[in-house]
Amino acid sequence: MKKLFLYKVNLSLYYYLHHLMCIKSSFKFYCAKPMKYIPLTIVIALASSLILTTYISLKNINIDLKNYTNEKIIIFLEKNIDAANLNNIKKNLEERNDIYSVTHYTEEQSLKLYSENNKNNNKYENIGLNPLPQIIIIERKISNFKSTDYSKNINNFLKSNLYVNSFNSNIAYIKKITSFKNLLLNFSIFLLSVLVIFFIIINSNYIKAEIVSRKNKIIVYKIFGARNSFILIEHIYLPIIINLLSLSLGIVFSKLLFIYFSSLTNEFVPFIELTGSYKDISFVEAVIAGFFIIIVSVITCYFYCKKYFKCIY
Amino acid sequence: MIMISFNNVCKMYSGNKVFYNAEVTINKGDFIFLTAGAGQGKTTFLKLLSALQAPDKGDIIVNNLNIINLNDNQISDYRKSIGIIFQKNYFIEDETVKYNISIPLLLSNVKNKEDKVNIILDLVNLNGFGNKIISSLSCSERQRVAIARGIIHSPDIILADEPTENQDEIQSEILIKMLIKLSQYGTTIILATRHHGLAKEFKQKILSIENEKIISL
Numbered sequence: 001m002k003k004l005f006l007y008k009v010n011l012s013l014y015y016y017l018h019h020l021m022c023i024k025s026s027f028k029f030y031c032a033k034p035m036k037y038i039p040l041t042i043v044i045a046l047a048s049s050l051i052l053t054t055y056i057s058l059k060n061i062n063i064d065l066k067n068y069t070n071e072k073i074i075i076f077l078e079k080n081i082d083a084a085n086l087n088n089i090k091k092n093l094e095e096r097n098d099i100y101s102v103t104h105y106t107e108e109q110s111l112k113l114y115s116e117n118n119k120n121n122n123k124y125e126n127i128g129l130n131p132l133p134q135i136i137i138i139e140r141k142i143s144n145f146k147s148t149d150y151s152k153n154i155n156n157f158l159k160s161n162l163y164v165n166s167f168n169s170n171i172a173y174i175k176k177i178t179s180f181k182n183l184l185l186n187f188s189i190f191l192l193s194v195l196v197i198f199f200i201i202i203n204s205n206y207i208k209a210e211i212v213s214r215k216n217k218i219i220v221y222k223i224f225g226a227r228n229s230f231i232l233i234e235h236i237y238l239p240i241i242i243n244l245l246s247l248s249l250g251i252v253f254s255k256l257l258f259i260y261f262s263s264l265t266n267e268f269v270p271f272i273e274l275t276g277s278y279k280d281i282s283f284v285e286a287v288i289a290g291f292f293i294i295i296v297s298v299i300t301c302y303f304y305c306k307k308y309f310k311c312i313y
Numbered sequence: 314m315i316m317i318s319f320n321n322v323c324k325m326y327s328g329n330k331v332f333y334n335a336e337v338t339i340n341k342g343d344f345i346f347l348t349a350g351a352g353q354g355k356t357t358f359l360k361l362l363s364a365l366q367a368p369d370k371g372d373i374i375v376n377n378l379n380i381i382n383l384n385d386n387q388i389s390d391y392r393k394s395i396g397i398i399f400q401k402n403y404f405i406e407d408e409t410v411k412y413n414i415s416i417p418l419l420l421s422n423v424k425n426k427e428d429k430v431n432i433i434l435d436l437v438n439l440n441g442f443g444n445k446i447i448s449s450l451s452c453s454e455r456q457r458v459a460i461a462r463g464i465i466h467s468p469d470i471i472l473a474d475e476p477t478e479n480q481d482e483i484q485s486e487i488l489i490k491m492l493i494k495l496s497q498y499g500t501t502i503i504l505a506t507r508h509h510g511l512a513k514e515f516k517q518k519i520l521s522i523e524n525e526k527i528i529s530l
Contacts, residue, residue, distance in 0.1 A: 014422040219403045223365070224417045224462075225393035227386055 019233060026237035040206065041246045047195045048250025052289070053257050054188040056281055061181045063279055065174075073154070073169045075136040081163040086134075089161060093138055096154070101139040110135045133165060142174065196296065203239055203300045210235060211308040218312055228309065236301045243293045251286055316341040316470065316501045317362065319527065322371035324357055331357050332368070333525035339503070341469075344496035346512035347505040348530075349522035355505035356400065358522065359472045362503070363397050364388045376469065393421055396468035400475045402459040404447045410434070410458055411443040417466035429465060436491060437461045438484070452479040460488060464495065471495065471502045477511070489515055 030037055077086070086104065093102045105113060110132045140154075158167045211218065214234075221231050258280055281289075317339040324332045331354040339345055349355050360366040361373060364380050373380050380391060396417070404413050411430050418426045434443055437457040442450070450458065456479045463471055471492065477485035489504070493515065496502045503520075506512060512519045519530040 010422060216403045217405045220405060220413075220416055221420065222389075223363070223392065223397050223399075223403070224420050224466075225389045225391070226420050227389040230420070 015230070015233075018230065022233050022237050023241075025234075026241050029238055030241055037242055040202065041242055041249065044199065044202065044243060044246035045249035045253060047198065048247050048289075048293075049253035049257065051188065051192055051195060052250055052254035052281060054184060054191060055285075056254065056258060056279075058181065058184050058188060059281075060279055061177060061184070065177060065181065068170065068174050068177075069142070071140040071142050071169055071171045071174065073138045073140060073167055075138070075158060075167040076165040077134045077136065078163045078165050079133055081134065085163045089136065089163065092157065093136070098141045099138050100141065101137075103137050105135045105137065107132055107134055142171075199243075199296060200300050203243075203297065204304045206239065206242075207235060207301060207304045208308055210238070211305065211312065215312055218309065222309075222312075228306065231309065232302065232305050235305050236298060239297045239301055240294055243297045244290060247286075247290055247293050251281065251289075255280065314341045315339070316343070316376060317503075318372075318374040319361075320372040320374065322361065322368045322373060324354075324361065324366070324368050326357075330525045332522075332527075334371070335525065335527045337520060337527040337529075339501060341501055342496055342499045343501050344493050344517045345501075345503045346515070346517055346519045347503055347522070348507070348509050348512050348519055349505075351507060354522045354525075355507075356474055358527070359397070359399075359474050359503065359505060362470070363395055363472055364391060393417070393466070394469050396463035396466065396471040398459050398463035398471070398473040398476045400478065402455060404455065404458070406446075406448045408447060409443065410439065410445050410447060410450070413447055413458060414462045414465055416462060417468075421466060423466065433461045433465045438487065453481070453484065456480060457484075457488070464492075467500075469501065471500055473502065473504045475506055476504065477506070485511075493517065 075089075077089075090102050090104060093099055107130050111130050114132060158164050217234075218231055315338050317337075319335055319337045322332050322335045323330070347355055347358060357366065361368055362375070364383065367381060371381075375391070376394075378391070380388070383391060405416075411427075411434075414430050414433060415426045418429060423429070430443065434440055437460055439454065439457055439461065442454065442458075447455065447458065456476060460473070460476055463473065473492065476492075477488060480488065489511075492502050492504065509519075521528050521530050
């Protein structure tokens with residue numbers, strides 16, 4: 001019993017050692033024939049960078065959308081509005097379920113708000129020349145804005161009110177950016193699916209080629225009692241190394257693209273620490289992408305190695 | 314003590330019968346010459362015994378273990394206990410003789426590989442060939458490397474398919490005498506050959522494949 005246990009421990013240790021040996025020999029293999037693997041690495045790197053760039057764009061849109069959780073409507077009132085009518089409008093708006101903030105600004109306050117928003121805190125001394133009217137800013141919960149009734153009700157009220165000069169909403173921008181986000185999301189899901197299939201096809205062909213070139217070694221190992229897992233280990237690390245290198249290269253490509261896109265907005269973005277409104281891929285996200293690549297590589301290798309081993313035996 | 318037992322074994326290749334209800338028993342430490350003409354089932358017999366092929370019907374019991382019912386991992390463990398020398402020998406062509414010979418030891422994680430490899434190289438008359446690349450060897454040398462690889466891990470059973478095919482007479486005699494000596498230490502050896510004369514010359518047990526049956530001569 002003890003002998004059997006020790007034998008099993010010894011064998012397990014040997015298998016772990018075999019893993020390390022295979023990692024080492026896979027690196028050696030890559031370095032010995034880099035030209036064989038570099039084209040494959042670059043193709044997968046380009047594909048990864050495309051996905052990462054789409055992901056970064058989506059991430060930044062989502063961050064932007066967080067600042068627009070509510071629809072803001074600014075209502076410009078007529079100059080001749082009295083307190084009673086103002087209260088009537090406020091009361092009418094406050095009674096609506098989807099509106100949770102109604103704020104009134106006098107002419108002076110609206111001028112101050114305007115100057116603050118334009119990053120100009122100078123006091124306007126000549127209030128008599130203030131071109132801005134009284135305003136009401138309402139914040140409204142966004143819910144299913146695709147339905148036609150969403151804005152109809154409030155728009156009709158504001159249009160029909162004699163003391164409302166005009167009104168404006170940021171809903172058009174939110175609609176645009178949300179639909180663009182959805183478009184990008186669908187595109188990225190499609191892209192990811194296509195690239196995963198492409199990735200699996202490339203990997204399977206590579207594995208097939210490797211197995212055919214090492215046919216004799218596999219047969220010898222099998223004849224002398226190597227388990228399938230033992231032979232599989234020999235083939236699994238090189239694709240993982242290639243795919244991880246590709247992912248690293250893909251991250252570098254996407255960073256370069258990101259810098260280019262950022263420069264289009266005339267905003268300074270440092271290479272590693274990104275400040276401002278744009279966010280780059282984080283370390284944790286890169287690690288998750290790495291794990292994803294490893295999992296896909298291992299599953300592909302396992303499946304195709306078993307398939308091609310059967311053809312050889 | 315019975316080491317190998319074939320019970321009602323049937324094997325067909327695309328409708329052609331190779332074995333039909335074949336039965337045979339081989340004892341531990343037996344040295345057996347398996348003789349038959351070309352294409353009559355010598356290699357199939359050895360492949361069935363090494364679990365590289367499965368019979369269509371029947372049981373193959375080796376060392377009280379029915380190898381037909383083994384799963385993949387058990388088959389791998391079983392193969393570690395046998396030494397195989399095939400007619401068409403597979404080698405890792407870009408590796409050295411030493412590496413190729415030490416594969417069975419590598420798979421069983423045996424210590425002192427280097428010493429064992431050197432002893433076995435001496436035994437098959439390949440002294441000084443250890444660091445040569447396999448692809449640079451002649452047919453005869455390759456055959457001897459295959460023999461060395463088949464016996465290095467001291468298996469319970471050695472299955473040799475025409476191991477003397479590319480050897481000259483003297484070398485053949487040396488190798489067969491060496492295998493006979495191994496059988497005296499308890500290893501069961503089955504040597505398949507087309508040459509009845511060779512089998513008779515060494516005065517060992519002879520099995521023959523005739524009419525899809527295995528018969529003792």
